[in-house]
Amino acid sequence: MTANQPQGHVAELCAKMRTFIDDEVIPAEPVLSRADEDAHQQLNVLRSRAKELGLWALGHPADIGGGGVPFLDFVYLNEVIGRSEYGQLAVGSVSMQDSLMLRKHGTEEQQRRWIPPIVAGEFLPSVALTEPDAAGSDPTLIETRAELDGDSWVINGHKWFTTAVADAGYCSVFARTEPESTPKHSRISAIIVPTDTPGFEIVRAIPTMGHDPSDHYEVKLTNVRVPAANLLGERGKGFIVAQDRLGPGRIFHSMRWLGQAQRAFELMCERANTRYAHGSLLAEKGEIHRYIAESAAEIQAARLMTLDAARVMDAGDDARVQIGLIKFWGARMLHNVVDRAIQVYGAAGLTADTPLEGMYRRARYARIYDGPDEVHRMSTARRLLRDPNAAPWR
CATH class of the missing domain: 1.10.540.10 (Acyl-CoA dehydrogenase/oxidase, N-terminal domain)
Known part of the structure; x- marks a missing residue:
């Protein structure tokens, strides 16, 4: 071992x-x-x-x-x-x-009310961060507003790609509470909104690549009123709350992508070892050898990068460079491996008779959610330019 x-x-x-x-x-x-x-x-x-x-x-x-x-x-x-x-x-x-x-x-009350049922699986949690009219890659542009009215927050806004809200007991809504604050990252707060609150409307399940039925929803909030005590974390610190959720989540995504890629790799090898064409098994052809070898190398590289990011985070150190690297590299790896597996299957790989066509759609989706590849490359490069010693091999 x-x-x-x-x-x-x-x-x-x-x-x-x-x-x-x-x-x-x-x-x-x-x-x-x-x-x-x-x-x-x-x-x-x-x-x-x-x-x-x-x-x-x-x-x-x-x-x-x-x-x-x-x-x-x-x-x-x-x-x-x-x-x-x-x-x-x-x-x-x-x-x-x-x-x-x-x-x-x-808070103690928030933990007492919400943690036991979501851990037990009685219902799901939900997060509303992205908006249709603001670039999701720049959350400082969030337009949803939350204003204090006495002892209540009154929230108005329009969200989409809100996760699992149809099966959720509550939704963590990120809204602008400090419109004039500087720096601009201090303008957003997170507020817990029970999904049965009047004015909280699920507009539709959004049809998306790789998710059918969709588990992402469009939501409108119209004069949604919740207690001031529903503030999650500190006022104006919504970005800290969000990053504390997204950081480990990106590592979890990357490890799940490895599971998907490994399954696609196994299917590719099985097909190559049993499919006969043009005088020999596919497994005997040089191009298929390239598919197998490159897929194995990319999976192993992504796996070691993911484990390294997890190791750094587990030690309590700053893992932003490691997480940024694996987020865009892992998504690309998944796409490459599934794409090759489909190629080996030929026409059958395009059908729902194998899991590959769904895996392919989800692989494309992976390059967008929790931050598009371009943003992770940009932010990671900027950190490395400021401090080359932050490279993971240093």
Whole structure:
């Protein structure tokens, strides 16, 4: 076992998780992909099974009802969970980022009210950050306003790509509360809005690449009134709250992408070893050798980069360079590997008879969410230009 593999108890958990994902979650994907009652029932069966096997909410801290697996160790588990698009939902890790955000920034009352049900999977958390009329890559342009009226916040605005809000008990809404503040990053606050609050309207599920049915929604807030105590974190510190959620989330994304890429790699090898064309198996052709070798190299490079980012974050150090690098590199790696796998499958890879066409759409989507590639490249390059010693090999 090498240094970049899980050890001891975590290795046992990873093996157990791999069996659950491969033998129970992946076979259920055709049902889970449908937006109907059968899909809902199937997901509940898998959730119950994950709890029975001791695989539920493993990365959530023990003091909030989770499994207490340390951050770096959970990264290994998330690699396995990511083999299926539905893995997060099946094992309860989908609420981990929001649980950590509430645990760090929430008041005692906010933690008491919201953390136990999202850790238990009674409902999902939701985040409303992006807006249709403001560039999502520059959140300083957020136009949604929240104004204090006595003991209440009154919120008006228009959000989209609001996560999982149809199944959420609350939504963390990021709104402009300090319109004249300088610097401009001090103008935004995070406010908890229960989804049944009058004026909180789900307009539609947004049809998106790789998500059908969509789990991202367009939302309008019209004179939404919530208690002033629903402020999450400090007033004007919404960017700090958001980054504390997005930082570990980007590492989780990158590890899940590895799970998807590894699954695509396995499918590609299986197809190459069994498909006969032009006088020989595909596995005997030089171009296919290139696909296999380059995919293995890119997966391994991205994996080591992701583990390094997790190591730095786990140590409590500034991991912004490492996270920026893996965010754009990992998304590109996923696209490349899935693209090659589809090429090896030929026409069959374009159909829903394999998981590859859905994986391809999700891979393209990965280059946008949690910050587009261009922004991560730009911000990382600027940090390195200011201080070349911040490079991860120094």
